[in-house]
Amino acid sequence: MSRSVLSRVLTVLLMAGMLWMFGYKRQAIFRQAQPAASGSGESHESQVPAPESPAGPPDSVVWRMVGASRAGDPARYLDCYTGEMEPRLRRDFEEMGAARSRNYLLETHRHLKGVAVRSPRMSSPIEAQVPVEYVYEDRNEVQRFYVKNVGGVWKIDRVEGAERIKTLVPYGTPVEQ
Numbered sequence: 723m724s725r726s727v728l729s730r731v732l733t734v735l736l737m738a739g740m741l742w743m744f745g746y747k748r749q750a751i752f753r754q755a756q757p758a759a760s761g762s763g764e765s766h767e768s769q770v771p772a773p774e775s776p777a778g779p780p781d782s783v784v785w786r787m788v789g790a791s792r793a794g795d796p797a798r799y800l801d802c803y804t805g806e807m808e809p810r811l812r813r814d815f816e817e818m819g820a821a822r823s824r825n826y827l828l829e830t831h832r833h834l835k836g837v838a839v840r841s842p843r844m845s846s847p848i849e850a851q852v853p854v855e856y857v858y859e860d861r862n863e864v865q866r867f868y869v870k871n872v873g874g875v876w877k878i879d880r881v882e883g884a885e886r887i888k889t890l891v892p893y894g895t896p897v898e899q
Contacts, residue, residue: 730898780842780850780869783876791831794824804870804877833858835894842869849879855887859894862887 783802790798796815803811815823836857842850848871856863863884870879 778876780844780871780876781839781852783869783878784837784839784852784854784867787878788831788837791827794828796820796823796827799827802878804872805879807878807880835859847871850876856884862889 787799787802790796790802800808800812800815818826834856838855838857840853840855842852844850850869852867852869854865854867856865863886865884866882867878868880868882869876871877
């Protein structure tokens with residue numbers, strides 16, 4: 723086996739091991755946080771244990787929003803927002819109408835290959851910043867969500883513009899052997 727092939731194989735094995743360990747740790751943390759999560763019945767991942775609140779972890783709203791978008795459910799999608807964003811989005815969806823709103827949400831996430839939610843950074847007991855990385859076939863984008871606990875439920879208060887992340891290997895690139 724050539725040195726080049728051996729180094730590629732070792733790199734792939736090392737990466738696979740790291741991903742497995744990361745996934746294993748996330749599952750253990752998720753199992754600890756699950757009883758404190760809101761009783762919505764939806765599954766979500768978490769990198770940090772839930773704060774002492776029935777609202778669940780701050781990143782739970784990101785998973786609800788992504789789920790509502792993938793399902794094409796404007797009502798559930800709008801329910802994830804608060805502050806100035808909620809009435810603005812509601813007005814946009816009303817102008818589009820039900821069918822176009824549903825199609826917009828479905829189309830928005832049609833090309834999405836994955837979502838990585840990073841650990842929330844608590845600003846206060848009721849406010850947090852949640853970095854979210856969207857994985858597309860040709861690029862990755864990171865957005866920072868500012869979430870707020872409103873009436874016992876985490877909601878998205880504002881969102882920074884997406885920052886494109888340079889990817890060395892595009893999603894779905896076959897591994898050479």
